[in-house]
Amino acid sequence: MMGHERADAASPAALQLHGLSVDGVNQCVHCGLCLSACPTFSLLGTEMDSPRGRIVLIKSLAEGRIDLTDSAVAHLSLCLDCRACETVCPAGVPYGRLIEAARAEIERQRPGGPVRRFVRWLNFGLLLTSPRALALAAAALRLYQVIGLQRFVRASGLLRLLPGTLPAWEALLPSLPPAAERAPLPEQIPAAGARRARVALLTGCVQQAVFGAHNRATASVLAKNGYEVVVPRGQGCCGALHAHGGDHARAVALARQTIATFERAGADAVGVNTSGCGAHMKGYWHLLADDPAWAARARTFSTSVR
Template sequence: MNGKAASDIRDGFRERLDYNELMNCMRCGFCLPSCPTYGQEQYEGASPRGRIALMKGVVDGVIEPDADVERQLDLCLGCRACEPVCPSGVKYGHLLEEARDVIQSKKQHKLPVRLVRMFVFRGLFPRMKWMRRLHVAIYWYQKSGLQRLVRGARVLRALPGNLEQLERTLPDVPGPAALRSRPTALSAFGEPKMKVAFFRGCLMDTMFMETNDATMTLLRMAGCDVVVPPDQGCCGALHAHGGEKEMAKRLAKANIEAFEAAGADAIISNAGGCGALLVEYDHLLRDEPQWQERAKAFTSKVRDFTEILIELRFADRRLSLPEQRVTYQDSCHLRNVMGTSKAPRELLRSIAGIRFREMEEADHCCGSAGIYNITESKMSMGILDYKMEKVRHTEAHTIVTANPGCLLQMKLGIVREGAEARMRAVHLADFLLEAALHDSMSGGSA
C-alpha cells in the first residue's frame, strides 16, 4: 500500500470511526471465547479486542494501516457474537463496517478485482433481473444434463477451495416461469389478524423460492394478510459488510420507499442476514437527516417470521412429523443482532414426533458469513469442522437453521462428513410447513 493510500485510510478512520466506541472497549477479553477466528488462530489480532486495538492504533497514528491490518479486518466473519457478551456494549459490527468501507474506498484494486466487485456489488445483487437470469442459467445447468456430465467428468475438481463441494449443496432452483410469477398480495386463511409486508430478498426469492413460499403459507395459516411490495430489492447486507456502504444506503432507501406504501403492521424477514441489516437501516442512514425518521419507522416494524408465528400462537397448533432427532443452528445475525433465539426453539419443540436436542455452542458461527466460505475457504472450513463436531454429539437426523448461508454451509458440512444418507439440513420455514402438512394429511387440524 503506497504512502498516499495509507494516509487517506488513516484520515478516513479518524473521520468516520467513533473514537468513544473504540475507547469503550475495556480489553477485558470476554469476547475471546465467542470469536470463531480467535478460536481457530489463538492470536490476539484475530479477536474483536485485537481488531479494535488495530483500528484505534491507526487512528492514533501508532499503527500503519498496512496489508496486515486489512488482512485481520477481512478475516473477521462479522458474526457479531462478541456484542452480546461485551460488558461495555461495544458495537463492534458498526466499527468493522466503517473500517472496511474506508479501506475499500481508498484502496486501488487491480483491474480483475475491480471488475468482480463491480459485477457482484453493482450489477448482480442490486438488479433482480440479473439475479433471475443467473438462476435461469443454473436451472438449465441442472435440468439439461450438463450438471450430471460435469460431475461425472469431475471437472469441478480443478476449481480452487471448496467450490466442488459447494456445488453439491445447491438446491434445485425454480424454472423461468416460476421466477416470473411471484405474488404481490396473499390473503390469510380464515379471519385475518394482522397485515404483514414480506421481505422476499434476492437469493431467497430465486434459489430459495420454495422457502419464501413456505414462509408466506405459514404466515397465512397464522392469520396474516401478506403483502409483497414489488419494488423492493436487495437488503444491502453484502454491500454494507463488504466495503460498499454508499450502495448499501441506496438499496436501503429504495426498500424504505417500497415498504412505506404497504401500510403493514410488520415487515417480515425469513433470513437472519437480511433481517439484521433491515433492523439497522436507521443506523446506516444516521447521517442523513431527511431519512432518519423514515428509517426509524421502517426498522421499528422489522420482525423475524418466527416471532410473528409465536405472537399469533402458531405453536399451539397440532403439528407433527415422523420420529426424528432434530437440532438447531442459530443464524449469527438473527441471534446477535435481531435478538431472536427463543422463538425458533419454541416452534420446534411444539412439533410432536421430534426429539429436540440442543447443540453445544449452537450460537457459534458456522463459517458461512455471506461469501466468506469462498473468499476465506481455509478458515471457513476449520470453523465448519468445529461446528460439525458439535452436530455429531447431538446424533441429529435433521439440522434446522434460519438463514440461507447457514443452510448451505450446514449442507456442506454434511457433504464433508459423508453423511448425506443419514442427515439433512433444512430451513425452519420448510420444516414447519412439513409439520403442518403432515398433520393435515394425518387428520389433524390445519
C-alpha cells in the same frame, strides 16, 4: 502490532469510521469474553484475528498510529461479521458497525486491481442489485446442475483449472430449485379468517433465487395465522452484503430504496425470514442517522422489522 507501525508522517490519511466516533471503539474493555465466541479466533488462535485484536487495530488506524498495510487488511478481511461477539460483550461494543466502517475505508484506500474491481461490480453492482440478472444467473446455474455438466466438471478435474478461489466457490454451490419455486409470490395473500394485521414480506435477492420455497412457506404460515401478506413489487437486495463488504455507498442507496418500497405497502410490520437481512434492516436507523431526509424514516422502518 509492530508490523503495522507507521513509518513516517507522509503515510496515508488515518482511517475514517464513517460517522462512528472513536468512543465506539473505546467501549472495549479488553476482557476477552468475545474470544470463545469468535470463529476466526477459534480456528487461527491469533489475537489479531479476534474481535478484541481487530478493535485495537481499528482504533490504531482511526488514530493514525498505523498504516493500512497488507497485514492489517488481511486481519480485517478475515472477520465473518457474524457478530457473535456482540452477544457476549458486557460493554455493548458495536463491533459490526466498526468492522463495516473499516472495510468501507479499505475499499476507499485500496480498491484493488481491475480483476477484483470487476468481480465486485459483478456481484455488488449487477447480480445483487438487479433481480432480473440474478434470476438469469440462477436459471443458468440450475441448467448447469440438472443437465449433468456440474458432475462432469467435478469428476474431470476441470475445476483445478479455474483461477483463485473459484473452485472453492463452485464446491459451495447449493442445489438450485426449479423455476416454479423461484417464481415471484403473489402481491397480496389474504388472511385466513379475521385479519390480525398486515405484514409486508421481504423476499430478498438470493433468498428468492435459492430458497424461494422458504418464502412461500413463510407467507402461508402468516396467512393461516390471520395475517394479510403483501409482497411489495420493486423490492430487491437489502444491502447487507454490500455493508459487510465495504460498499458503503451502495449499502446506503439500497437502504433508501428498501425503505421507500416498503413504506408504499402501508403495512403494520415488515416480515423477514433471513436473519442477516433482518439484522441489517434493523440497523438502517444507524446507517442513515446522518441523513436529515432519511433518518426519521429509517428509524421508523427499523422498528417495524420483525
